[in-house]
Amino acid sequence: MKRVITYGTFDLLHYGHINLLRRAKALGDYLIVALSTDEFNRVEKNKVCYFSYEERKLLLEAIRYVDLVIPEENWEQKRTDVHLYRVDTFVMGDDWTGKFDFLKEEGCEVVYLPRTPEISTTQIKTDLHK
Numbered sequence: 001m002k003r004v005i006t007y008g009t010f011d012l013l014h015y016g017h018i019n020l021l022r023r024a025k026a027l028g029d030y031l032i033v034a035l036s037t038d039e040f041n042r043v044e045k046n047k048v049c050y051f052s053y054e055e056r057k058l059l060l061e062a063i064r065y066v067d068l069v070i071p072e073e074n075w076e077q078k079r080t081d082v083h084l085y086r087v088d089t090f091v092m093g094d095d096w097t098g099k100f101d102f103l104k105e106e107g108c109e110v111v112y113l114p115r116t117p118e119i120s121t122t123q124i125k126t127d128l129h130k
């Protein structure tokens with residue numbers, strides 16, 4: 001049972017997120033998504049989500065690739081999460097390349113996957129505003 005984890009806000013869920021989650025799940029048997037809480041988004045990522053944590057969690061739990069959704073409340077929890085959840089592989093989109101390599105020290109494989117280029121929540125909001 002190979003366990004994979006990834007982190008993110010996943011607001012205005014779109015096919016770029018789904019592409020990431022599908023490929024992350026393909027790297028193992030069980031995919032955990034650590035979902036940024038509203039507080040973490042606001043304070044640490046300067047993001048105001050359209051959907052609340054509970055709504056974003058509901059959406060993610062409906063995705064066939066996702067096995068468990070946990071809260072992401074701070075930047076530091078990754079180091080303990082990988083032990084707490086017995087994670088084999090940590091996955092992020094390649095906009096984060098290099099940023100989480102320290103997790104290799106915790107015995108975790110670190111994989112950065114290419115982002116889906118043409119879609120983003122910002123782009124969606126801009127287009128809808130036109």
Ligand code: C2G
Pocket residue numbers: 007008009010011016017019020036045072075091092093094095096114115116117118119120
């Ligand atoms: N993503 C992607 N392609 C896109 C948009 C997003 O592959 N077109 C990926 C991102 O690279 C990330 C995941 O989908 O791996 C979630 O994206 P966000 O919700 O924007 O996550 P982010 O704000 O980068 O938060 O501690 C890590 C942070 O919580 C990551």
